[in-house]
Amino acid sequence: MSLSAAARRAADAVDPQRVASLAQGLVQCRSVVEPGRGSDEHEAAAFVAAALREAGFEPVIEEVAPGRPNVICDWAGSAFDATCHRTLMLEGHSDVVTEGDASQWRVPPFEGRIDGDVLHGRGSADMKAGVAAAMAALEAVRGAAPDVPGRIRLGVVVDEEAMMLGIKHFVEQGWADEVSGAIVCEPEENEICLFQKGAMRVNVRVRGVMSHGAMPYAGVNPIMGLADFVTGVREIERAEQARLGTHPHLGLPWLTPTIASAPASAEAQHNVMPDEAHLALDIRTVPGQDHDELMARLRTLADRLERGTDRLSIAVDCFESRPWTKTSGADPLVRAVETAYPAVMGSEPRYGGVPGATDGTILWARRNIPIVTLGPGDRTIPHQVDEFVRLSETVAAARLYAAAAVEYFGLETQTEAVGTGG
Numbered sequence: 001m002s003l004s005a006a007a008r009r010a011a012d013a014v015d016p017q018r019v020a021s022l023a024q025g026l027v028q029c030r031s032v033v034e035p036g037r038g039s040d041e042h043e044a045a046a047f048v049a050a051a052l053r054e055a056g057f058e059p060v061i062e063e064v065a066p067g068r069p070n071v072i073c074d075w076a077g078s079a080f081d082a083t084c085h086r087t088l089m090l091e092g093h094s095d096v097v098t099e100g101d102a103s104q105w106r107v108p109p110f111e112g113r114i115d116g117d118v119l120h121g122r123g124s125a126d127m128k129a130g131v132a133a134a135m136a137a138l139e140a141v142r143g144a145a146p147d148v149p150g151r152i153r154l155g156v157v158v159d160e161e162a163m164m165l166g167i168k169h170f171v172e173q174g175w176a177d178e179v180s181g182a183i184v185c186e187p188e189e190n191e192i193c194l195f196q197k198g199a200m201r202v203n204v205r206v207r208g209v210m211s212h213g214a215m216p217y218a219g220v221n222p223i224m225g226l227a228d229f230v231t232g233v234r235e236i237e238r239a240e241q242a243r244l245g246t247h248p249h250l251g252l253p254w255l256t257p258t259i260a261s262a263p264a265s266a267e268a269q270h271n272v273m274p275d276e277a278h279l280a281l282d283i284r285t286v287p288g289q290d291h292d293e294l295m296a297r298l299r300t301l302a303d304r305l306e307r308g309t310d311r312l313s314i315a316v317d318c319f320e321s322r323p324w325t326k327t328s329g330a331d332p333l334v335r336a337v338e339t340a341y342p343a344v345m346g347s348e349p350r351y352g353g354v355p356g357a358t359d360g361t362i363l364w365a366r367r368n369i370p371i372v373t374l375g376p377g378d379r380t381i382p383h384q385v386d387e388f389v390r391l392s393e394t395v396a397a398a399r400l401y402a403a404a405a406v407e408y409f410g411l412e413t414q415t416e417a418v419g420t421g422g
């Protein structure tokens with residue numbers, strides 16, 4: 001299917017200078033989330049809101065927590081009717097991960113330096129370029145296709161890098177209710193990603209009985225219990241990998257121990273066998289896995305180890321569960337993006353998968369919103385030192401969003417026509 005003239009105009013209306021200055025300005029806002037050290041997306045959110053207001057939009061600001069506001073901005077074409085037309089969400093997050101040791105960076109992480117086609121800085125790829133592209137696309141659609149029968153809802157939310165409080169708040173406030181499809185503008189090398197890996201965060205507490213290191217038989221060593229548990233986890237991982245194989249876009253599922261500590265909290269001492277050990281598991285799932293079923297297997301493993309050792313207890317707690325997502329290729333949003341892609345990129349669509357969870361995971365899990373993850377920036381560059389993004393790729397993303405939005409709204413009439421015909 002070829003791109004409609006209106007979608008073409010919207011893509012062409014994206015202003016590369018505007019994209020660059022928005023992305024640069026966003027990088028210069030230090031919106032770092034640091035677990036345990038506070039978070040502040042306020043400046044980045046204020047930048048987004050001010051830029052939208054200057055462009056004539058009416059953004060809404062909602063505090064998720066003190067100093068941590070979501071920015072939401074609606075724009076509807078003149079032919080939009082809330083009862084029967086589509087709302088496309090363009091989604092991004094304003095927070096970034098820590099820059100770590102700034103002296104390790106070739107360019108200061110929040111300077112926002114542009115060298116030719118490259119914008120440097122923490123958050124440039126993940127995902128201030130994506131946010132800038134979404135903002136520019138919104139402006140382009142309004143300018144070039146003001147009469148579309150559809151609505152764009154831009155959501156720039158906080159805390160994606162931690163507990164995703166921003167998108168959860170967005171959903172709880174009802175903003176997701178009318179969204180019919182979402183493009184999550186995360187750095188995926190502008191590949192069309194219809195799959196996202198699931199994630200589970202699991203804490204394991206192994207309780208034994210404290211004793212003298214010289215007389216281990218007087219107590220129960222939780223470290224041995226923890227070691228047995230880790231071995232069991234590895235067996236589950238191998239079995240799951242063998243059962244599911246390598247997903248073409250998501251790779252293998254993983255059950256990865258990331259923290260092991262004993263004693264769990266008290267002061268460690270060389271000749272004291274502790275009473276408690278703690279293990280953290282970072283589990284990444286693929287289509288075909290069920291989170292509840294995986295938890296049941298971990299609990300069964302814990303039960304087996306408890307039965308094998310007197311006075312040992314193992315508690316397994318999943319405190320965050322974000323299921324994998326899969327968007328049907330038949331979804332109108334996917335078709336719109338696929339139509340926009342060759343016209344904007346000059347090549348056949350490229351497809352990918354998202355290795356981590358994103359805010360889109362929450363939109364899918366809580367409101368069943370079809371999501372396409374698509375955005376500028378190398379997939380592996382986020383969270384690294386010397387993060388960067390290419391401006392040309394960012395402009396291309398903005399053109400893709402603009403064209404896909406217009407196409408998505410326009411497809412509606414065709415779908416209805418097909419529907420009426422039988």
Ligand SMILES: [Zn+2]
Pocket residue numbers: 093126127160186187
């Ligand atoms: Zn991100």
